Amino acid sequence: MSIRFLKNEKRFVINTKNTTYAFEIVFDRYLCHTYYGKRTSKLPAAKMTMLSFAPYIPELDEHKSPDVFAQECSFYGSGDFRPNALRLCTDGTGVTDFVYSSHRTFKGRLELDGLPAARADENTQTLEVTLKDSVSGCKLKLYYTVFADVDVISRYMVIENKGKKSVRIDKCMPMMLDIERSDLDMISLYGSHCHEVNFQRVPLHHGKQSVYSNRGASSHQYNPFVALCDHGATEQKGEVYGFNFVYSGSFLDEVDVDQIGRTRVLMGLGSECFSYTLEAGESFCSPEAVMTYSAAGIGKMSRNFHNFVRTYIMPPVSLEPHPVVLNTWEACYFDIDEEKLINFAKEAKKTGFDMLVMDDGWFGARDHDRAGLGDWFENRKKFPDGLASFVKKIKAEGVKFGIWVEPEMVNPDSDLYRAHPEWALRVAGREPLRSRHQLVLDMSNSEVVEYLIALFDKTFDGVDIDYFKWDMNRHMSNVGSSVLPEDKQGEVFFRYMKGVYRLFDWFVKRFPNAVIETCSGGGGRYDLGMMQYGIQIWTSDNTNPYDRTMIQSAAMIAYPAATMSCHVSDPHGDMRSLDYRYKVAVGGMLGYELNILKMSDEIKNKIAEQIKEYKTFDHIARLGDHYNLASPTKYGYSAYYYTTPTADEILLTVIEKADCKAGTTKLLKISAAQNDASYTDVRTGKQYSGQALRKGISVELLGERDSAHLYYFKKN
Numbered sequence: 274m275s276i277r278f279l280k281n282e283k284r285f286v287i288n289t290k291n292t293t294y295a296f297e298i299v300f301d302r303y304l305c306h307t308y309y310g311k312r313t314s315k316l317p318a319a320k321m322t323m324l325s326f327a328p329y330i331p332e333l334d335e336h337k338s339p340d341v342f343a344q345e346c347s348f349y350g351s352g353d354f355r356p357n358a359l360r361l362c363t364d365g366t367g368v369t370d371f372v373y374s375s376h377r378t379f380k381g382r383l384e385l386d387g388l389p390a391a392r393a394d395e396n397t398q399t400l401e402v403t404l405k406d407s408v409s410g411c412k413l414k415l416y417y418t419v420f421a422d423v424d425v426i427s428r429y430m431v432i433e434n435k436g437k438k439s440v441r442i443d444k445c446m447p448m449m450l451d452i453e454r455s456d457l458d459m460i461s462l463y464g465s466h467c468h469e470v471n472f473q474r475v476p477l478h479h480g481k482q483s484v485y486s487n488r489g490a491s492s493h494q495y496n497p498f499v500a501l502c503d504h505g506a507t508e509q510k511g512e513v514y515g516f517n518f519v520y521s522g523s524f525l526d527e528v529d530v531d532q533i534g535r536t537r538v539l540m541g542l543g544s545e546c547f548s549y550t551l552e553a554g555e556s557f558c559s560p561e562a563v564m565t566y567s568a569a570g571i572g573k574m575s576r577n578f579h580n581f582v583r584t585y586i587m588p589p590v591s592l593e594p595h596p597v598v599l600n601t602w603e604a605c606y607f608d609i610d611e612e613k614l615i616n617f618a619k620e621a622k623k624t625g626f627d628m629l630v631m632d633d634g635w636f637g638a639r640d641h642d643r644a645g646l647g648d649w650f651e652n653r654k655k656f657p658d659g660l661a662s663f664v665k666k667i668k669a670e671g672v673k674f675g676i677w678v679e680p681e682m683v684n685p686d687s688d689l690y691r692a693h694p695e696w697a698l699r700v701a702g703r704e705p706l707r708s709r710h711q712l713v714l715d716m717s718n719s720e721v722v723e724y725l726i727a728l729f730d731k732t733f734d735g736v737d738i739d740y741f742k743w744d745m746n747r748h749m750s751n752v753g754s755s756v757l758p759e760d761k762q763g764e765v766f767f768r769y770m771k772g773v774y775r776l777f778d779w780f781v782k783r784f785p786n787a788v789i790e791t792c793s794g795g796g797g798r799y800d801l802g803m804m805q806y807g808i809q810i811w812t813s814d815n816t817n818p819y820d821r822t823m824i825q826s827a828a829m830i831a832y833p834a835a836t837m838s839c840h841v842s843d844p845h846g847d848m849r850s851l852d853y854r855y856k857v858a859v860g861g862m863l864g865y866e867l868n869i870l871k872m873s874d875e876i877k878n879k880i881a882e883q884i885k886e887y888k889t890f891d892h893i894a895r896l897g898d899h900y901n902l903a904s905p906t907k908y909g910y911s912a913y914y915y916t917t918p919t920a921d922e923i924l925l926t927v928i929e930k931a932d933c934k935a936g937t938t939k940l941l942k943i944s945a946a947q948n949d950a951s952y953t954d955v956r957t958g959k960q961y962s963g964q965a966l967r968k969g970i971s972v973e974l975l976g977e978r979d980s981a982h983l984y985y986f987k988k989n
C-alpha cells in the first residue's frame with residue numbers, strides 16, 4: 274500500500290518507490306505536514322511551536338499557533354499569515370476555518386470535472402481528506418494521488434458549497450508544501466516568444482517570490498514548473514523538490530520564506546485572473562498539481578518527471594515513433610495551393626518523410642494574418658476540388674497528411690466575426706486590443722464551443738487527416754464574456770480553459786486515428802495540460818539551432834524529449850549547417866520545415882540519410898533516460914545523453930555554441946553505461962568498453978561555426 278493511516282499517531286503516510294510524504298491530524302482539526310523526503314519509516318511528529326504575535330485558539334493550547342506550524346492546506350483569515358492556499362468568501366470577509374472531518378483511501382482516482390489529469394493505472398491509489406467549515410457549511414476535499422513507481426504525488430481540491438447561499442472562491446492553490454528550511458535555490462523557466470524556457474536559478478530570500486501567467490495561457494514568459502534545491506545541488510547530487518501544474522491557463526506559483534526561515538510552496542489559481550462563484554449545492558474542482566522529490570540531484574528530479582509525463586500524462590500513442598514531418602510554414606507561409614503541395618508531397622516521399630503538414634493559409638480568406646481565422650472551410654481558390662479530394666491526392670503520393678488549426682481565435686476580418694462579434698472576448702464599452710490582428714473567441718461560452726465542433730465536424734468529415742497542429746497565437750486581454758453576469762466575469766479565464774479542453778476531448782474522440790501536435794506561437798503552452806492531448810509540442814518558433822540548443826536544454830529539466838517537436842529549417846545550401854541543425858533537432862522529435870522544391874539534390878540526399886539514421890535511434894530519446902552533462906547556459910557547449918533503461922543503447926550529443934572556445938577537450942562520463950559491456954559507436958564503428966565510457970570519453974571542442982558531435986553507442 275502506498276497510502277497508510279496510522280490510527281494511534283493520527284498520521285497519514287504516503288510512500289513512493291524512493292520517497293515518503295507524511296502529515297498528521299492535530300487537535301482533531303489541523304492537518305500538520307511533517308515530512309517530505311527520502312523514503313523512511315522514522316517519521317518526525319508534528320512540530321508545534323509559538324511565536325509572539327501568532328494567534329492561537331485559547332481552549333486548545335495557547336502555546337501553539339497555525340501561523341507557526343507546517344500545514345497541508347491553509348485558509349485566509351484563520352491564523353496563518355503566510356500566503357494561503359484557499360481564500361473562500363462565504364460572508365464577505367474571506368475568513369474560513371476548515372477542520373478535519375474524515376478521510377478515505379481508494380484504488381485509482383476520480384475524474385477531474387472536465388480538466389486534464391494524470392491517468393490512473395492498476396497501482397494508482399488516492400487519499401481523500403474531507404474538511405468542514407462549520408459556519409458556512411462548506412466542505413473541502415483534498416486529494417492525494419500516488420504514482421509510486423515514478424516518485425510523483427499529485428494534489429487537487431474540491432470545494433462543495435453545502436450552505437444555503439452562494440460563496441466565492443478568490444484563490445485556490447491545490448499544491449501547498451511547507452518545508453522546514455529556506456537554504457534553497459529556486460529554479461524556474463522564464464522567456465518570451467522565440468526565446469522560451471530560459472533556465473534561472475537563484476537563492477531564496479525572505480518574502481514572496483513567484484512565477485505566474487496572467488495571459489490566459491501558461492505562456493512563453495514563465496513556465497508553471499518550479500524546483501527548489503540545495504544551494505550545492507548538481508545534476509547528480511543534492512536534495513531537489515520539483516513541482517508542476519496540469520493546466521494550460523493563467524496560474525500562480527508562489528514561494529514564500531517566512532519570519533523564521535521556513536519555505537512555503539503554493540501552486541494553483543491565483544487571485545488576479547481567478548474568482549469563481551458557487552451557488553448553494555454546487556462544487557468546484559481545481560486542476561491538479563504534481564510534486565516529486567529527489568535525493569540524488571536535479572537529473573533524478575527531471576527523470577522522475579520525464580517518466581511521469583510519458584507514462585501518466587501523454588497519450589499512449591506518443592510512445593510509438595512520431596512521424597518525421599515536412600511542415601510548410603517556414604517554406605511557404607500563406608502561399609500554398611494544391612499544385613504546390615502535391616509537389617511537396619512527391620519530394621517528401623522521395624526524401625523519406627512520413628508526413629506532409631499543411632500549416633496556416635488553407636482556409637477562408639487566409640492569404641495573410643489579417644483575415645480568415647474562424648472561417649474553417651477550405652479556400653476553393655487554393656483547393657478547387659475541396660479538402661477531401663486534395664488530401665486523397667497527397668496520400669496517393671505515399672505520405673501521411675497533417676493540417677494546421679487555430680480554433681480559439683477569430684480575425685475581425687472574417688465571416689464568423691461579422692456574424693458574431695459578441696463571441697469574441699471583450700468588455701462592454703471598451704475596444705478590445707488586437708494581437709497579430711486577431712481576437713480571442715469566448716471559449717467560456719458553450720455556444721461558441723458547440724459551433725466550432727459542428728463546423729470542424731462538417732469541414733473535416735470524410736477528410737483523411739492523420740495529424741492536427743493546434744496553434745494559439747495571442748494572449749488574452751479585455752477578458753470579458755457576453756454571456757456571463759457581472760459577478761461571474763472573474764470565472765472567464767478558468768471557464769475558457771474548460772471550453773478548450775472540451776474541444777480537445779471532442780477532437781480526440783472524433784478523429785481517433787489522428788494525433789495532435791500542440792503549439793502556441795511555439796512554446797507558449799508548454800505545459801502538462803497540453804501534453805495530455807498532444808504527442809508533441811512545437812517547442813519554439815525560433816528554429817535557429819544555436820537558440821534551440823538553449824531552449825531544448827532548459828525544457829528537458831521538466832519535460833521529456835518526446836514532448837519536443839524540433840525542426841531542421843533551411844540551411845541555405847550549407848551542408849555543415851544542415852548537419853548541425855540535424856544534431857540539434859535529434860535531441861527531440863525530428864521534423865523539417867524548408868522548401869523541399871528548392872533544395873539541391875545534395876541537400877535532399879543528406880536529409881534522406883538523416884531521416885534514415887534518425888529512425889534507427891529515435892526510440893532512445895523518445896523513451897530513454899536523460900542525463901545532462903553540460904548546460905549551454907553555463908558553458909560554451911551543451912552535452913547530454915539518452916540511454917535505454919538497460920543502457921544497451923546510448924545516444925551522446927555535444928553541441929558547441931557560437932562562443933565555444935577551441936582547444937578544449939572535455940571528458941564526458943557516461944555513468945549509465947554497463948561496466949562490463951563493450952559498445953560500438955554505430956556512426957564510426959569505433960569500439961569502447963563500458964568501463965571506458967563510464968570513465969569518460971574525450972571530446973575535442975573545435976570552436977568552429979556549426980560544430981556538433983553525435984555518438985550512437987550500441988552494446989555488442
Ligand code: DGJ
Nearest residue numbers: 602632633792794795814
Ligand atoms: C505560429 C506557429 O508557432 C508557427 O509554427 C506557425 O504555425 C504559425 N503560427 C502559423 O500562423
